[in-house]
Structures are given as C-alpha cells and as structure tokens.
Amino acid sequence: MHSYLRPINALLTVLASMLCWCLEAAAQDYDLSIPRVAGKELQLASSMVSPIHLSDENLEQGRMLFRSRCTWCHGDNGQGNGPGSENLAPRPRDFTDANFHALRSDGELFWVIKNGSTVTKRMPAWSTIIKDSDIWALVYYLRTLAPRQAANTPVDGLTPFGNEPPGREPAIAPRPRPASSSLHDLPRSAHPVH
Secondary structure, three states: OOHHHHHHHHHHHHHHHHHHHHHHHHHHHHOOOOOOOOHHHHHHHHOOOOOOOOOHHHHHHHHHHHHHHHHHHHOOOOOOOOHHHOOOOOOOOOOOOHHHHHHOOHHHHHHHHHHOOOOOOOOOOOOOOOOHHHHHHHHHHHHOOOOOOOOOOOEOOEOOOOOOOOOOOOOOOOOOOOOOOOHHHOOHHHOOOO
C-alpha cells in the first residue's frame, strides 16, 4: 500500500466506526424493548418495589424533582426533548409514551435514576444527590406523564407482559402503577398496601 494512503485509510476506519456506533445508538433510541439496565441488574431492578406510599405529597415531591433535575434532558413535559438532549444518542426516554410505561417496571426506572444507565452511559447516576425515597416519588410522578392505558392492552403493536405469543420470552413484568396524576382519582384497590 502506498504510504500516502495510510492516513486516509485510518481516517476512513475511524469514520466507519463512528457511523456504526451512531446507527446502533439510534436503533436503541427507538426500540423501547431494549432496557437501559443491563444483565443481572435488570432482574434485580425489575423485582424492586417502592417502600413509600403513593400520595399527593409524594407526587408533588416527584414533580418538583423532575422540574429541578430532569427537564434539561427530558424536557418540560417529559418528552425527551430538553435542550440538553440535542446531541445525545440515544435520545432521553419519552415519559409521555404509553409504550415505554407498558414495558418498564417501577424498579427499572428507580434503578436507572439511582445508578445511571449502564447500557447507554448517557443517563447519570443520581444516588449521591437524591435520596432513595425521593427517587421513588419521582418514579410515581413519571408514571403520571403518559396517557392512561388499560392493563395488558397492546399499545402500537407492542405486547405488555402476560400476553406474549407462544414461544416468545416474556418481558420483565411491570409493577402495577397508578394511571392517575392524583391519589384521589385512584380506585381504592389501586392504593399500595405497605
């Protein structure tokens, strides 16, 4: 090979690698079935249950945390379109998407907020800044951002846990969550018992 082509080949190799990384990140951005918790942590996260009660006070605490800590990337309405999201790949999660909420458990949301995303490396860990009970309040608030969705109802072609076709591995079971933005709007049976 001619010596003058070596730098060009090296540059092309780097550019091709960057393109592959961007395409992979973009694919993760749109595929809600790809969790942002990896490996054995996913099983641990999916089994986590909130130790705090759902209450108007906790929803308000979650809303205040969202406004102060999350809007830069996730946007004012939680659509993943904040000013800090412009150059992120994959994009921050859209918490107004019912598909997302149908596929992700409360424990997964808690784990990613607390520990950051081990998959994308874009979501920072908040464990040193936000205490666990406040992270759970934030999880409750995030659940209010999506439109109401009937349990086990397919959304845009995705199948919630429990309705998988034969031979397909089930997704992680999301913990039942409030579909309302206020505790007072929930039926008595939906109140968590702790």
